[in-house]
Amino acid sequence: MSITRRSLLAAPALLLAGPVAAQPAWPDRPLRFIVPFPPGSTPDTTGRAIAAHFTRALGQPCVVENRAGAGGNIGTGLVAAATDGHVVGLTINGPLSTAKALYPDLSYDPARDLAVASLLVRGAQVLVVHPDVPARDLAGFVAHVRANAGKLSFGSVGSGSGGHLAMADLMARAGLEMVHVPYRGFPQAVLDLVAGRIETMILASAAILPQLREGRARALAVTAERRIPQAPDIPTLAESGFPGAESYAWNALIAPASMPADRVARLAEEAAKALAEPPTRAALEAGGFEVVASGPAEATRFVAAETARWSGLIARLGIRAEA
Structure with missing residues (x-):
């Protein structure tokens, strides 16, 4: 039999085999959407908006699971450990960019075990002081802290948190000395700030x-690259003499590293559509967040840069996770 005839006879068999070899539909069962923070938190609100869109767009229920604890490390670790291809998650700065430097026994390696699908949103932080602090701008604040070295205190929501690291970075750049007072959450920290029990925080x-x-606190600078629309009168750190000190609170969409790249890209694409919906976008912007909705490659580069920057600061200053 000639090669040509054999090829012709084989062609129908190849055509029949094609559908068998095709990729199965995905998702083919409900998705678990793990949010490692409590209901009502910003990550939870963002995650639920995205999950509702996933349900409509992907044809399977996307069920939010709040798995709070350890600053987001518990829920993020659950995403990293998932193997069934139907688990995604939403997390913040710490579990992706600083947890490995702060917790030597972390159950997962963010760079090895997780795929970053999208940088969803980012929000500026603000350097604020109690009204009794005699500083109207960052230069005046630096001078006041230097004149009272070790006497002023600043609050945060814990050692290694975003606000703590941003203040530690500024102190290192400006040569400042203050006492760190960690809290379990923003409400108590803000209460102590407006009551004058601490002088400042980011x-x-x-x-x-x-x-x-209401005039119960005074803002000296925002940590964003540009002034924020919610408070356009507050200058940036760069405008105030500290270029390169920018920092953000951010949320990222994640999946296990084993998830195929085309599925990770699809998640990013659908998340961008969810965040573009006017009610969702308006709610996030009213809460001080900027919608980014990046793709996987950009998000991965961003997280790598954040990890290098903040892990380096943690090592250089000897910051430890315990409060």
């Missing part, structure tokens, strides 16, 4: 804007 803009408008 925190997410949404957590302090009401107090700023």
Whole structure:
């Protein structure tokens, strides 16, 4: 039999085999969407908006599971350990960019065990002081802290948290000495700030804007690259003499590293559509967040840069996770 005839006879068999070899539909059962923070938190609100869109767009229920604890490390670790191809998650700075430097016994390696599908949103932080602090700008604040070395205190929501690291970075750049007072959450820290029990802190803009408008705290700078629309009168750190000190609170969409790249890209694409919906976008912007909705490659580069920057600071300053 000639090669040509054999090829012709084989062709129908190849055509029949084609559908068998095709990739199965995905998802083919409900997706678990793990949010490692409590209901009502910003990651939870963002995650639920995305999960609702996934349910509509992917044809399977996407069920949010709140698995809070250890600053987000528990829930993030569950995503990293998942193997069935139907688990995704949403997490923040710490579990992706600083947890490995702060927790030597972390159950997962963010760079090895997780795929970053999208940088979803980012929000500026604000350097604020109690009204009794005699500083109207960052230069005045630096001078006041230097004149009272070791006497002023700053708050955060824990050692190694975003606000703590941002303040530690600024202190290192400016040669400042203050006492760190860690809290379990923003509400108590803000209460102590407006009561004058601590003098200053860096925190997410949404957590302090009401107090700023009421005059119970004073803002000296925002940590973003540009002034924020929610408070356009507050200068940036760069404008105030500290270029390169920018920092953000951010949320990222993640999946296990074993998830195929085309599925990770699809998640990013659908998440961008969810965040573009006017009610969702408006709610996030009102809360002080900027919608980014990047693709996987950009998000992965961003997280790698954040990891290098903040892990280096943690090592250089000897910061430890315990409060």
